Amino acid sequence: MKSRPSWLRRLLRRMGAPFRYLTPRGLLGRALLIILLPLLILQAVALQLFYGGHLDIISRRLAGGVAGDVGMVVEILGRQAPGEDHGWVFRQAAWRLDLSLAFEPEASIGMPSQRQSWLPILPLEEDLSQALRERVGLPFDTDWQSDPRSVIIRVQMPGGVLHVEAPRKRLFFGTLYLFVIWLVGTSLLLFVVAALFMKNQVRAIRRLASAAEAFGMGREIGPIKPEGASEVRQAAAAFNQMQARIRRFINQRTEMLAGISHDLRTPLTRLRLSLAMLPAGTEEDAAAMSEDVAEMERMIATYLAFARGEGLEHAQPADLAELVEDLAARARRDGAMVTVEVPGSVMLPVRVDALRRCLGNLLDNARRHARRIALAITEVPREEAGRPPGRWVLITVDDDGPGIPEAAREEAFKPFTSFSAGGTGLGLAIARDIARAHGGDIALEGSPLGGLRARVRLPA
Incomplete structure (x- = not known):
C-alpha cells in the first residue's frame, strides 16, 4: 500500500488546522462529539427529506385548498349583480368551507402591509401567498399577527374589500410537531445515554492515568482495580503487572547491593586490622594506607548509594x-x-x-x-x-x-x-x-x- 505524497499530507494538515482548535482536547468531549455530530447530521437530513418532500407537498395542498375556497367565493361574489345581498354566500361559506366572510364596500387595501423585520417568513405563508396569486388573481393581503387562531385574508374586489378569516388548523397539521418532538426527544435520550456511558469509560482511563503518574513520582499506590471496557481492563492489568515487576526488580537489586556492600566491607575491615597490627616504625606508611582504605570505603558507600537510589x-x-x-x-x-x-x-x-x-x-x-x-x-x-x-x-x-x-x-x-x-x-x-x-x-x-x-x- 503506497503512502500519501508529502504535498498531500501537508495540504490535509493545513486544511485541518482551523478545526483542530475547535475540537475538544479531552477524550470525553471528543467521544461525545463523534456521537453528536453524526446524530445532528442525521436529524438535519431526516428533517430536510421530510419537510422538503412529504411536509412540503401537504403544506402546498392545504394552502391550495384554502386559496381555492377563497377564489370560489370571490368568483361567486363577482357574478352577483351590484347591490345584491351576499348573506346567502357568507352563510354557505361559513357552514361548508369554515370561512368567516365580511365585505367592506367602497374600501381599498392600499399598499400591501410591510412585515416587521424581526418576524420570520414561514414556509406556510409563502405557500399560501403563492396559492392565492394563482387561484384568486386579484390584489390581496394576509395578516398572520392579529389573531393567533386565524389567518385574515383581504382581497381587493371591484366594489370593495372582501375580508376572509380562515382557521389556522386548515393550514397546519399535528404530525409536524409530533415528528419534531420524536426527533429531538429520541436524540436527547440517545445523547444522555451515550454521555453517561462514555463518562464511565473515561473515568476508568483517568484513574489509570492518575495511578501511572503517581507511580512515576515514587508514591505507593498499590494495584488498581481493572474496570471499564475490555481494552481499559487489559491496560489496567498490564499496568499492575508492570508495577509489580518494577518493584520486584528494585527489591532484588537492593538486596543484591546490600550483599555486595557486606562482601566489600569485610576485606576492608581485615585491612584495617592488619594495618593496626603492623610493627612499630611503620606508622607513617600505615597512616597513608589507612587513608587509602578510608577513601575506598567512602567511594564504595557512594557508589552503592547511587546504584540503590533509595528504592525501598x-x-x-x-x-x-x-x-x-x-x-x-x-x-x-x-x-x-x-x-x-x-x-x-x-x-x-x-x-x-x-x-x-x-x-x-x-x-x-x-x-x-x-x-x-x-x-x-x-x-x-x-x-x-x-x-x-x-x-x-x-x-x-x-x-x-x-x-x-x-x-x-x-x-x-x-x-x-x-x-x-x-x-x-x-x-x-x-x-x-x-x-x-x-x-x-x-x-x-x-x-x-x-x-x-x-x-x-x-x-x-
Whole structure:
C-alpha cells in the first residue's frame, strides 16, 4: 500500500488546522462529539427529506385548498349583480368551507402591509401567498399577527374589500410537531445515554492515568482495580503487572547491593586490622594506607548509594520548609554561611530520606566551592500538555562560588564526572536520579550571587 505524497499530507494538515482548535482536547468531549455530530447530521437530513418532500407537498395542498375556497367565493361574489345581498354566500361559506366572510364596500387595501423585520417568513405563508396569486388573481393581503387562531385574508374586489378569516388548523397539521418532538426527544435520550456511558469509560482511563503518574513520582499506590471496557481492563492489568515487576526488580537489586556492600566491607575491615597490627616504625606508611582504605570505603558507600537510589522508601507527607531548615542548620554547623527563604509550611508527599540526600548533595557541593549559600522555596503553576493542572515546588540552592561553565552544566550530571579534586562525580547524578524518581528534575543555572544555582523542581 503506497503512502500519501508529502504535498498531500501537508495540504490535509493545513486544511485541518482551523478545526483542530475547535475540537475538544479531552477524550470525553471528543467521544461525545463523534456521537453528536453524526446524530445532528442525521436529524438535519431526516428533517430536510421530510419537510422538503412529504411536509412540503401537504403544506402546498392545504394552502391550495384554502386559496381555492377563497377564489370560489370571490368568483361567486363577482357574478352577483351590484347591490345584491351576499348573506346567502357568507352563510354557505361559513357552514361548508369554515370561512368567516365580511365585505367592506367602497374600501381599498392600499399598499400591501410591510412585515416587521424581526418576524420570520414561514414556509406556510409563502405557500399560501403563492396559492392565492394563482387561484384568486386579484390584489390581496394576509395578516398572520392579529389573531393567533386565524389567518385574515383581504382581497381587493371591484366594489370593495372582501375580508376572509380562515382557521389556522386548515393550514397546519399535528404530525409536524409530533415528528419534531420524536426527533429531538429520541436524540436527547440517545445523547444522555451515550454521555453517561462514555463518562464511565473515561473515568476508568483517568484513574489509570492518575495511578501511572503517581507511580512515576515514587508514591505507593498499590494495584488498581481493572474496570471499564475490555481494552481499559487489559491496560489496567498490564499496568499492575508492570508495577509489580518494577518493584520486584528494585527489591532484588537492593538486596543484591546490600550483599555486595557486606562482601566489600569485610576485606576492608581485615585491612584495617592488619594495618593496626603492623610493627612499630611503620606508622607513617600505615597512616597513608589507612587513608587509602578510608577513601575506598567512602567511594564504595557512594557508589552503592547511587546504584540503590533509595528504592525501598515509600513516599509520605512531609514539610519541605522544615526539611530545608534542618539541612541549612547542619551546613551552618559545618561552617557555611547559609540563608533560608521559605513561604511557610509546604506539605508534599515525598521520600524524605532520599530528598534529604538530594538536597544534602547540592548543599555539600555549594559549601565545598563557595562561602555564601542561599536556599529558597517557591511555588509556580504547572501547565503541561497531557497532564492535569497543578503546581511545581521549586527549591533553589544559590552560591557565590566559581560555578560551572554553561556548556558543561549538563555534563556535570553524568556519573563519575567531577570538576573538583577528590570528588567521585556522583553527587549531582544521585541528586538528579532522586528528583526524577519524584516526577521532577534538577537544572543548573547562573546564580544571582555570582556562582551556580541548582534548581530542584518537584510536582505538588
